[in-house]
Amino acid sequence: MNSGGAASCLITSAGVHTTGMGHRLESSFTCIGTAAYLGAEFVATPLVRDHAHGLKFDNFNRFFNFGHSYRLLAPPMVAVPRTPTPILGTPCGSSRSWLRKYASNRSLCEADGTTVRTGDHCWDMFWCELVPTRPACWYAALPAVQAAYYSTPKPPLSPSLPAAAQPLPSAARARAVGAAGRAPSGLGARRVVNVAIHQRTVQRRLLPNSWYLEMIRAIRARHAQYVAGGGGGGGGGRLLLHITFHTDQPGARNVSGARGLTHSLMADGFRPFSSGEAGRGGGGAADAAAAGGGAALRSGVAPGASRVGGGGGGGEELIVRFAKQGFADTLSVFHSLVESDLLVPSHSTFSISAALLGNATTLLTTCDSRKPLPHWHAVPCKGAIDLSALPWPPQRNRAALAASRAAARGGQRTERAQWRGCGTS
Numbered sequence: 001m002n003s004g005g006a007a008s009c010l011i012t013s014a015g016v017h018t019t020g021m022g023h024r025l026e027s028s029f030t031c032i033g034t035a036a037y038l039g040a041e042f043v044a045t046p047l048v049r050d051h052a053h054g055l056k057f058d059n060f061n062r063f064f065n066f067g068h069s070y071r072l073l074a075p076p077m078v079a080v081p082r083t084p085t086p087i088l089g090t091p092c093g094s095s096r097s098w099l100r101k102y103a104s105n106r107s108l109c110e111a112d113g114t115t116v117r118t119g120d121h122c123w124d125m126f127w128c129e130l131v132p133t134r135p136a137c138w139y140a141a142l143p144a145v146q147a148a149y150y151s152t153p154k155p156p157l158s159p160s161l162p163a164a165a166q167p168l169p170s171a172a173r174a175r176a177v178g179a180a181g182r183a184p185s186g187l188g189a190r191r192v193v194n195v196a197i198h199q200r201t202v203q204r205r206l207l208p209n210s211w212y213l214e215m216i217r218a219i220r221a222r223h224a225q226y227v228a229g230g231g232g233g234g235g236g237g238r239l240l241l242h243i244t245f246h247t248d249q250p251g252a253r254n255v256s257g258a259r260g261l262t263h264s265l266m267a268d269g270f271r272p273f274s275s276g277e278a279g280r281g282g283g284g285a286a287d288a289a290a291a292g293g294g295a296a297l298r299s300g301v302a303p304g305a306s307r308v309g310g311g312g313g314g315g316e317e318l319i320v321r322f323a324k325q326g327f328a329d330t331l332s333v334f335h336s337l338v339e340s341d342l343l344v345p346s347h348s349t350f351s352i353s354a355a356l357l358g359n360a361t362t363l364l365t366t367c368d369s370r371k372p373l374p375h376w377h378a379v380p381c382k383g384a385i386d387l388s389a390l391p392w393p394p395q396r397n398r399a400a401l402a403a404s405r406a407a408a409r410g411g412q413r414t415e416r417a418q419w420r421g422c423g424t425s
Helices: 021-038 057-064 098-104 123-133 136-149 170-180 209-228 255-267 285-290 327-338 349-357 398-409 415-419
Strands: 010-013 078-081 115-119 192-199 240-247 295-299 316-322 342-344 361-365 376-379
Touching (some): 021 057, 021 123, 021 136, 021 349, 098 115, 123 136, 136 349, 192 209, 192 327, 192 349, 209 240, 209 255, 240 327, 327 349, 342 349
Parallel strands (some): 078 115, 192 342, 240 316, 361 376
Antiparallel strands (some): 295 316
């Protein structure tokens, strides 16, 4: 943990209660990265009241546990606004924030050990300057972020996931992060590629069903290309593809989303699980979606064959799953996105935050105003999607691992030591 000091400018992210979990996370992550970029210290501001979309402040503080890696804003520290702070999502080049002014005039920050410059986020500096020019700053800061995240227990992935695809238990995961400086990466002994697709149904952020269908077809085509080329065999059995589709509204309120998508996939040859296969009520996938429950489809598996990961017949699996209004389920969905091997985020701070925190190969649409990190890949938001050149199986983020190993070799134990030389100072 950074102990700070008189020479450090202190910055934090502190938003209003009308924002939700994704907003609060992306705001914090962008300020952590920006602090690395500017040679400052990030001070975490705990939530002190419930936020929008069912976000309970005590659950949030406990689950993400920023205090594990960062000092918390508390007396004698004093929060002083940094203005102007542009609206989150403001296009690059259209604003002039306090952070950008500070980058060229360091006298703007008191750096007295107690004054903490606070604002809603550090979006513009992070996405418009750090990511395009110095992404190593985020990779150097990421091990501390992940260590905080894995310092508290995390929920298991969806019960529908095969046991072989589940992550390490929380205790083992925490030990691995402590030893390696980050979450473990790579498929390892698993013979399943976990793909997570997130759909945000707010109209201004909604991609059409045709886009999601095209994305799923492109992922399946890339996997088939790999298998046809001789990949996925060996003593461990066939490398299987497991796709999970997460949407933020129950199916009854999302007829054009999950229900329509399940019908399209069934036309593509997917079939619903039987009640015994799904492990939850019977009925068709679209009917289950309409009821707001979890619907599961399968493709490429003959009737009666064992489930994916069960040691028997190979195939694919698509699970349509819904984030209920309770915060506990939202945490489970978020963790599933973090633990994926390939992540397709929507235009949403929720899934973008999971992409920043995790190590997954990430497919970011070209119509998103954010810039892609080096281990992310840009995909069109209209027309055909071609993933034939995408490394397969998806490569987990190796840049963060290299940064943490370099820090370990140098005996660097604090965030500032890891960040030294990555920014403009």
